[in-house]
Amino acid sequence: MTTAALTVDPASAxxxxxRRLFGSFIEHLGRAVYDGIHEPGHPTADAExxxxxxxxxxxxxxxxxxxxxxxxxxxxxxxxxGVGPKESRPRRVDLAWxxxxxxxxxxxxxxxxxxxxxxxxxxxxxxxxxxxxxxLDLLEYANLPGxxxxxxxRIANGSPEPHSVTIWCLGNEMDGSWQLGHRSAEDYGKLAxxxxxxxxxxxxxxxxxxxxxxxxxxxxxxxxxxxxLEHTWDEVDFISCHAYYNQGDxxxxxxxxxxxxxDRFIESVSATIDHVAAVKGSDKRIGISxxxxxxxxxxxxxxxxxxxxxxxxxxxxxxxxxxxxxxDAVVVGGLLISLLRHADRVTAASLAQLVNxxxxxxxxxxxxxWRQTTFFPFALTSRLGRGRALxxxxxxxxxxTASHGTVSVVDAVATTDDDGVSLFLVNRGDTMDARVxxxxxxxxxxxxxxxxxxxxxxxxxxxxVDQPDRVAVRPLDVVLSHGIAEFTxxxxxxxxxRIRKEPA
Ligand code: AHR
Numbered sequence: 001m002t003t004a005a006l007t008v009d010p011a012s013a014x015x016x017x018x019r020r021l022f023g024s025f026i027e028h029l030g031r032a033v034y035d036g037i038h039e040p041g042h043p044t045a046d047a048e049x050x051x052x053x054x055x056x057x058x059x060x061x062x063x064x065x066x067x068x069x070x071x072x073x074x075x076x077x078x079x080x081x082g083v084g085p086k087e088s089r090p091r092r093v094d095l096a097w098x099x100x101x102x103x104x105x106x107x108x109x110x111x112x113x114x115x116x117x118x119x120x121x122x123x124x125x126x127x128x129x130x131x132x133x134x135x136l137d138l139l140e141y142a143n144l145p146g147x148x149x150x151x152x153x154r155i156a157n158g159s160p161e162p163h164s165v166t167i168w169c170l171g172n173e174m175d176g177s178w179q180l181g182h183r184s185a186e187d188y189g190k191l192a193x194x195x196x197x198x199x200x201x202x203x204x205x206x207x208x209x210x211x212x213x214x215x216x217x218x219x220x221x222x223x224x225x226x227x228x229l230e231h232t233w234d235e236v237d238f239i240s241c242h243a244y245y246n247q248g249d250x251x252x253x254x255x256x257x258x259x260x261x262x263d264r265f266i267e268s269v270s271a272t273i274d275h276v277a278a279v280k281g282s283d284k285r286i287g288i289s290x291x292x293x294x295x296x297x298x299x300x301x302x303x304x305x306x307x308x309x310x311x312x313x314x315x316x317x318x319x320x321x322x323x324x325x326x327x328d329a330v331v332v333g334g335l336l337i338s339l340l341r342h343a344d345r346v347t348a349a350s351l352a353q354l355v356n357x358x359x360x361x362x363x364x365x366x367x368x369x370w371r372q373t374t375f376f377p378f379a380l381t382s383r384l385g386r387g388r389a390l391x392x393x394x395x396x397x398x399x400x401t402a403s404h405g406t407v408s409v410v411d412a413v414a415t416t417d418d419d420g421v422s423l424f425l426v427n428r429g430d431t432m433d434a435r436v437x438x439x440x441x442x443x444x445x446x447x448x449x450x451x452x453x454x455x456x457x458x459x460x461x462x463x464x465v466d467q468p469d470r471v472a473v474r475p476l477d478v479v480l481s482h483g484i485a486e487f488t489x490x491x492x493x494x495x496x497x498r499i500r501k502e503p504a
Pocket of ligand 1: 027071072172173214292352353
């Protein structure tokens, strides 16, 4: 058995937890939209063809924002194709995913789906094959109340109210050679600054996200952020981070320690933001929008990435349909701990993605929708991780990892709001229980409200169409006495505990 001793003091706050931390992402990719959220023939489909069973799961997941429509897809997308009468919408090739886009779902339909899901819409503009003019057209169509050709077109298309989209991404992963129209940091920085300035001239209420590196391992990481921020500093509110993790050939405990990489990623980008602020002598705060993060067996995708023939453009093919294990879910829980720990820097984030494509929710055409293992840590953290994020003073046994050096076996973060304290913990040891004691005496806690752990004797267990409920969270035994909570975390597990506190 390993041990850990934690102290949680509500006076030691990191920052308020922005609800946008619990965002997600839907791209026109594979079966995310078609046969995912939208399947007109499905028994639960509503009048617009949206699956009610999927909407129920999205609401249960506690998603706050949804980024749309890409992703790599957006860099070749013509948004006008997706509005107006469906029978006259063009069918186009999607070069990013080598698929056929029918345009049956576009901005107006997606905005209505987002409202049904109770989420805020986050839109990306195409700065790959298009530029400032088309970004302005989209903004005018989406946000102007009326009185201009494009706003009146939206009204005529059945959306009388503006979509009032607040948060906009200035392209996607523009540093990546795979991205249509990818650019150097200089060229992208100039284009993003022009687009941002023009978009703000049209709607000064919007918030803008400039593209950071598409991963921490890009050769230009760091320099890219600096250059792009120097060009766009006065115009943008966020810089993006993207990160995907997988086990590869690493052993289990090393894999479970992966969120250390996210900590370092956020800290490096924060340092670059501070550097540019210092050089510019600016007090402005630029936040991080971690708008793509997840576990993704990307190596397998690259191995399968065979461009098909000139006459082979499948509609909604099964792409990136990763099936997640308990271990993957423990990593996702750990990544959420990392995001909360950096709540002072990360004020928006999107789990990539939401349905069928590297997703917590899976569907079968005409059949069931089910929760993957990764659904549980996200849903619990979104529901319980409210108020302010708190520093946790942590003394834990440590372990050696090849990629991250010496790391603590137990990792944790806490949040507090008017009614209670929430603890989120991970035991990254893969063989031993961890006995944990948490000193909450400064928090005025009174009783345990709920406690859950995600663990399985088989860390490779997963939920499938045939066994959709094989994995779920289990109750965790917690004893609270004189402000000290004590419990045992199973090996390779993620846990959440909610504790009532005396009213302030
Ligand atoms: O989420 C899948 C893909 O990963 C996105 O389209 C792209 O932005 C990233 O490389």
